Amino acid sequence: MLHIARKCATQISGLRRLSTALLQDKALIDGKWVSAASGKTFEVYNPATGSIIAHVPDMDSTDAQKSIEAAKKAFYSEEWSGLTAKERSGLLKKWFRLLEQNRPEIAAIMTAESGKPINEAIGEAVYGDSFVEWFAEEARRIYGEVIPGPVPNRELFIMRQPIGVAGLITPWNFPHAMITRKAGAALAAGCTVVIKPAEDTPLTALALGKLAQEAGIPNGVINIVTSGREHAPAIGELFCKSPDVAGISFTGSTQVGKILYRNCADGIKRLGLELGGNAPFIVFNSANIDKAVDGAMVSKFRNCGQTCVSANRFLIQENVFDEFASKLKERVEGLRIGDGANSEVKVGPLINKMQIDKVAHFVEDAVSKGATVITGGGRLKELGELFYKPAIITNIKPNMVLYTEEVFGPVISLMKFKTEDEAVKIANDTQRGLAGYFFSEDVQQIFRVARKMEVGMVGINEGLISTAEAAFGGIKESGLGREGSRHGIDDYVYLKYMCVGNL
Numbered sequence: 242m243l244h245i246a247r248k249c250a251t252q253i254s255g256l257r258r259l260s261t262a263l264l265q266d267k268a269l270i271d272g273k274w275v276s277a278a279s280g281k282t283f284e285v286y287n288p289a290t291g292s293i294i295a296h297v298p299d300m301d302s303t304d305a306q307k308s309i310e311a312a313k314k315a316f317y318s319e320e321w322s323g324l325t326a327k328e329r330s331g332l333l334k335k336w337f338r339l340l341e342q343n344r345p346e347i348a349a350i351m352t353a354e355s356g357k358p359i360n361e362a363i364g365e366a367v368y369g370d371s372f373v374e375w376f377a378e379e380a381r382r383i384y385g386e387v388i389p390g391p392v393p394n395r396e397l398f399i400m401r402q403p404i405g406v407a408g409l410i411t412p413w414n415f416p417h418a419m420i421t422r423k424a425g426a427a428l429a430a431g432c433t434v435v436i437k438p439a440e441d442t443p444l445t446a447l448a449l450g451k452l453a454q455e456a457g458i459p460n461g462v463i464n465i466v467t468s469g470r471e472h473a474p475a476i477g478e479l480f481c482k483s484p485d486v487a488g489i490s491f492t493g494s495t496q497v498g499k500i501l502y503r504n505c506a507d508g509i510k511r512l513g514l515e516l517g518g519n520a521p522f523i524v525f526n527s528a529n530i531d532k533a534v535d536g537a538m539v540s541k542f543r544n545c546g547q548t549c550v551s552a553n554r555f556l557i558q559e560n561v562f563d564e565f566a567s568k569l570k571e572r573v574e575g576l577r578i579g580d581g582a583n584s585e586v587k588v589g590p591l592i593n594k595m596q597i598d599k600v601a602h603f604v605e606d607a608v609s610k611g612a613t614v615i616t617g618g619g620r621l622k623e624l625g626e627l628f629y630k631p632a633i634i635t636n637i638k639p640n641m642v643l644y645t646e647e648v649f650g651p652v653i654s655l656m657k658f659k660t661e662d663e664a665v666k667i668a669n670d671t672q673r674g675l676a677g678y679f680f681s682e683d684v685q686q687i688f689r690v691a692r693k694m695e696v697g698m699v700g701i702n703e704g705l706i707s708t709a710e711a712a713f714g715g716i717k718e719s720g721l722g723r724e725g726s727r728h729g730i731d732d733y734v735y736l737k738y739m740c741v742g743n744l
């Protein structure tokens with residue numbers, strides 16, 4: 242139980258301040274820290290060491306129903322939606338300040354349960370906190386419209402109103418930011434939320450909830466239902482079918498996103514989806530190759546490649562292919578791999594057995610179909626069960642899963658191309674359209690290619706593009722809606738048209 246977590250946490254090297262006060266082993270419903278109604282728990286592991294960090298409530302749809310009722314009660318009590326925008330903004334700012342003050346502790350929890358290197362975890366904490374700050378500011382700018390009427394004596398208005406209870410389902414790869422990017426927007430709009438964090442990383446979610454409570458966000462406004470893998474589908478279905486849940490926001494696999502989309506059809510329920518990508522990363526002859534290599538490293542190896550916007554297919558123009566490949570090889574071979582609690586480590590473990598098996602399968606599939614391994618590949622059992630050696634693979638063909646699917650791991654697939662048209666065609670040859678990157682110093686090419694790329698986000702001479710100020714989201718099968726930016730509020734408000742006549 243929690244004592245194991247405390248012992249484990251204090252053993253993590255490289256972490257000077259780990260606040261055990263933020264390690265919660267109960268879920269949060271209606272302001273109370275509770276066990277599952279069934280009394281069951283599930284284990285949370287440290288993927289670097291395989292040790293158990295904590296046991297948390299293995300909740301099912303009975304508990305999820307209670308949390309929906311708590312969120313509904315809190316919404317209709319108007320303790321939150323009835324506050325002025327300035328008051329809501331003030332409480333969100335308080336939450337932000339507490340998050341900021343507790344960054345090292347939150348980062349330590351993230352590293353322990355997700356395996357991401359501690360410096361990246363701190364980076365995620367900064368990024369995650371920025372959504373609470375951003376939406377605290379946006380809360381005061383959820384403006385309506387006054388429309389000139391078409392006939393005399395008629396005034397037309399549009400108001401933006403909170404939808405009600407929002408169900409938020411989040412993944413393990415960004416255990417902090419995927420929650421605050423959704424919850425920050427929902428709360429700013431005046432909604433109340435039920436959060437179902439990923440089974441691999443519930444502890445970060447609970448720590449965020451604890452600080453929200455300390456900030457004075459009223460009971461029932463944020464509810465957190467922890468559950469093991471087994472109960473996730475039933476909880477997801479309940480969110481989709483419950484008339485008391487007004488909207489759902491999901492980040493995760495395209496496969497689960499499609500299930501939720503189907504299940505939301507009957508209730509015509511609002512749904513925001515942030516799903517998988519298959520990002521192209523193009524390096525044109527005109528590019529600065531050193532900058533392109535820097536961009537490739539940051540885009541690919543952040544979070545061990547387990548990022549939906551991670552570059553997946555590297556398309557390199559023939560004149561610069563050899564230079565790019567050899568500089569990249571040197572950098573990849575210099576990566577330090579290990580337990581992310583050590584601040585020198587750049588690449589940690591994969592999150593779980595399913596992920597490492599998937600990565601290994603993708604590489605085996607490519608090699609069996611004629612791909613060549615330039616460097617790396619293979620499991621690093623001497624470090625632990627979930628470590629995979631960063632790899633560069635070339636001679637990639639469209640019949641390989643490395644080409645058609647996102648690998649979600651530390652593997653670079655290199656392809657050579659001749660012309661710009663060919664590169665754009667390959668880049669767009671996917672049903673995923675989340676992010677895309679290209680490196681070019683030719684201004685006309687920059688605008689031409691940016692327009693042609695079928696993605697929701699494009700990085701030009703940049704490998705790291707996500708920020709609270711800009712709209713995050715995809716097209717095609719990569720999702721619906723946008724998070725962050727002023728558009729991030731849209732999923733949590735509806736437009737109400739008001740016609741005032743005969744004045």
Ligand code: NAD
Nearest residue numbers: 411412438439440473474477493494497515516517549649
């Ligand atoms: P997943 O989609 O299965 O899980 C994401 C979240 O959905 C978790 O909270 C999980 O408990 C929940 N979930 C699982 N099944 C559900 C269901 N039927 N209904 C409702 N919720 C459900 O993702 P995963 O298994 O953790 O990873 C599988 C693949 O998904 C990865 O290899 C990667 O390609 C992709 N992925 C993408 C992102 C992203 O940011 N877009 C994040 C995580 C995983």
